Amino acid sequence: MTPEDLSASVHETLRRVVPIAPAELQPEVPFRDQFEMDSLDYLNFVLALEKEHGVRIPEVRYPRCASLAGAAAVLQEALAAATP
DSSP: OOHHHHHHHHHHHHHHHSOOOSOOOOTTSOHHHHSOOOHHHHHHHHHHHHHHHTOOOOGGGGGGGGSHHHHHHHHHHHHHHHOO
């Protein structure tokens, strides 16, 4: 997947988990600084990324998923690790 594809996928997954307006997200700004997101929404978002892409994201990387760019980077790493 290209970086743009990963960002689009992360954005779409986020929209399914958290009721946010379809406005542009600032890639480097944490989600919590852009809209309301509680810890349960955050966990559901990370788990949805795992399920949608068939990868496992280690808990130590969960904090890096706090922004669009961070989540896309973590997802890219997880996909690369899962590729034989």
